[in-house]
Amino acid sequence: MRSKAKTVAFGLLTAVAAAVCVRLGIWQLDRLNQRRAQNAIVSVRGAEQPLSLAMLQGQDTSITHWRRVRVEGVADYSRELVHATRTQNGSPGVHLLTPVRPIDGSWGDTAIVILRGYLYSADGRTVDLDKAREQDTLRMEALLISFPPPRPGQATMQSSPRAMRLLDRDTIGTLVGRPVAPFMLLALGDTIMQDISRPTRVPPPPVTDGPHLSYALQWFSFATVFVLGYVFFARTRRR
Structure with missing residues (x-):
C-alpha cells in the first residue's frame, strides 16, 4: 500500500510539473503571436511615406x-x-x-x-x-x-x-x-561604428520572431520528459 501511495503521489507531482511546463509553453506561443502582430504593424508603418x-x-x-x-x-x-x-x-x-x-x-x-x-x-x-x-x-x-x-x-x-x-x-x-x-x-542611418568619438546610429528593433518558439518547444519537451519519466518509474515499480 505504501508503495502504491508513493507511486500515486509521484504521479500527482509529475502531472503538476507537466501542466506547468505546458502552460509556460502556451504562454510563449502567445508571446510569439503578439510579436508577429507587432512585426506586421512595424513593417506596414515602416513602408508608409x-x-x-x-x-x-x-x-x-x-x-x-x-x-x-x-x-x-x-x-x-x-x-x-x-x-x-x-x-x-x-x-x-x-x-x-x-x-x-x-x-x-x-x-x-x-x-x-x-x-x-x-x-x-x-x-x-x-x-x-x-x-x-x-x-x-x-x-x-x-x-x-x-x-x-x-x-x-x-x-x-x-x-x-x-x-x-x-x-x-x-x-x-x-x-x-x-x-x-x-x-x-x-x-536612422549608419549603424557601423567608424570613430569612437562620433555617434553611431542605433539600429531599430529587428523584425524577427525572437526566441519564443524555441522557448515553447523547450517547455513542451520538459513536459514530455516528466510524463515519460513517470511512465518508466511506474512500470519499474510494478515489476
Missing part, C-alpha cells in the same frame, strides 16, 4: 508608433542628455538624447527629443559631448518611438546630473528646461 514633424501634432502615438519621420530642426546641444549604461555590439556606452526645435515652428516651445545615436563610453556614462556634435540644423529620417512606461527610482544619476538611468519624460523636460513632446525619435 514619412511624416513631417508638423503632422505629428495632436496624433495618437499608438497610431504613429514606428512611423518614419522627416526631421528638420535646430539641435540644442547645450541641453543634451545621455541615457547611461547602454551597449552596442558588446561595447559599453551611452545613447545621446538631443532636444530639437523644428524649423517650421510647428511645436512652439516644445522640444522634440531625438535619440541621436550610440557613443562609446568606458564607464557607461561619461562622454565628450562637444566632439559628438553634428550640424546645428539636423536633417534626417527617424523612427517614432514611445517613452517607456514610468518606473520607480531616480531617473538621473547622482554622479552625472545629465546622465539618465531611466527615460522619464517629466525629468527630461525639467533638465531640458521646456516641455517635451510625448514621443521620441530614433535617428
Whole structure:
C-alpha cells in the first residue's frame, strides 16, 4: 500500500510539473503571436511615406508608433542628455538624447527629443559631448518611438546630473528646461561604428520572431520528459 501511495503521489507531482511546463509553453506561443502582430504593424508603418514633424501634432502615438519621420530642426546641444549604461555590439556606452526645435515652428516651445545615436563610453556614462556634435540644423529620417512606461527610482544619476538611468519624460523636460513632446525619435542611418568619438546610429528593433518558439518547444519537451519519466518509474515499480 505504501508503495502504491508513493507511486500515486509521484504521479500527482509529475502531472503538476507537466501542466506547468505546458502552460509556460502556451504562454510563449502567445508571446510569439503578439510579436508577429507587432512585426506586421512595424513593417506596414515602416513602408508608409514619412511624416513631417508638423503632422505629428495632436496624433495618437499608438497610431504613429514606428512611423518614419522627416526631421528638420535646430539641435540644442547645450541641453543634451545621455541615457547611461547602454551597449552596442558588446561595447559599453551611452545613447545621446538631443532636444530639437523644428524649423517650421510647428511645436512652439516644445522640444522634440531625438535619440541621436550610440557613443562609446568606458564607464557607461561619461562622454565628450562637444566632439559628438553634428550640424546645428539636423536633417534626417527617424523612427517614432514611445517613452517607456514610468518606473520607480531616480531617473538621473547622482554622479552625472545629465546622465539618465531611466527615460522619464517629466525629468527630461525639467533638465531640458521646456516641455517635451510625448514621443521620441530614433535617428536612422549608419549603424557601423567608424570613430569612437562620433555617434553611431542605433539600429531599430529587428523584425524577427525572437526566441519564443524555441522557448515553447523547450517547455513542451520538459513536459514530455516528466510524463515519460513517470511512465518508466511506474512500470519499474510494478515489476
